[in-house]
Amino acid sequence: MTLRDEIGVNETIVWQGKKDKRVSVFEAIFNPLLIFALIWFAFDMQFISSFLSYGGSFGTGAKSILVFFIIHLAPVWIYIAGVLTAGLKAKHTEYLITDRGIYIKSGIFTTTTEMKPFTDLSHVSVRQGIFDKLFRTGDVITTCSHISTTSSHSENGHFHGMNIENIADYEKIFRLVKEYQEAIYSDTMYPNDLRPSENHGYRTTYMR
Template identity: 45%
Template sequence: MDNELKLLIGKDEKIIYAGKPNKKCFIFESIFNPLLPFALIWGIIDFGFIGASFSSKDEHIGFFLVPFMLLHLMPVWIYLGGALLSFRRYQNTNYIITDKAIYASGGVFSKHYNSKPFAELSHVDLHRGIFDQWFGVGDVITTSAQANPVTRNGRTTSTNAGISIDSISNYIEVYNIVKKLQQDVYTDVMYPNDLRPRENHGYNTKYRG
């Protein structure tokens, strides 16, 4: 359990689950991601140009072209950097579920910590990709009931994304835990027990517009 992530938990909260992603699945998904085919094709084309420049009769062309092509290979370097640093990201990724919220940590060089109270979560979904099924793991994905501001490329946008608990082995158990807590807490916030009528006469009525 991440001690720094644990410090974010309130004194009145009870830890129900603490864990990390499956290492093999996490690293495989980092290596075999959608950027791989693009980086592979990009690299083949660029290295072809570099090889052709050195085989040219004019030797000076290669010395001028290589620095440009190395910069032009940026998508390849980005992919390789993400793949090579996947183990570092795995080390920094941790999840904690309490009776009130979900906590998660991540990052490569710097660590970031996220928390999301169950009172703000409206949906809980279960996702299993190709590698998830291969390694017998799954992702528990939550959706926030309210839009949260996110800054990307200098622009502030809003998103309803919650916290995703990725590549965990006991995904069914964790899904049921999160789903029950989300339903109990979110429902109680939207309609407190003390305000609920003993009978709901509108349940079986027909909608008349």
């Protein structure tokens, strides 16, 4: 089932896109864990080199030490796994925007589809990291000012919405999401005017 098949019957698709795999891979390589993994690897290699230089043989004791260091190098394996799977995660991440909200489908082995309606969003912003600037991509960040069933942890009084990350046309998507967010969210928060069946409160084509 594609992401298009999971939207509501009365929804209109206005944009669909995917992550830039290059940015995802570079961000996975050059992250804070890189320095920690290098130090950890160098520290363990000193012990392994010392053991081999003092005539360590591959007997039972040597095998036990080898198994110990394979386990002890777990932070290094975690870092390498993160780099190797970054491209796959980006490949399997899809974004879709309708006239009702934002859909994100992600996951390599287990697929998850999330939807955030524009009525939940209160703020929209753009973020560009070092590699975003290098590859001319960006992130569209959304937040919520109230508790909702689809929001995650809070920060500075706001709840996280859903982020559209590492996309080429981030400026266009920022304007698009902002337009829908302002129209729908502002109209929802405005005194209800007895809430007619068709909402004319904020010059929007959004129909309740």
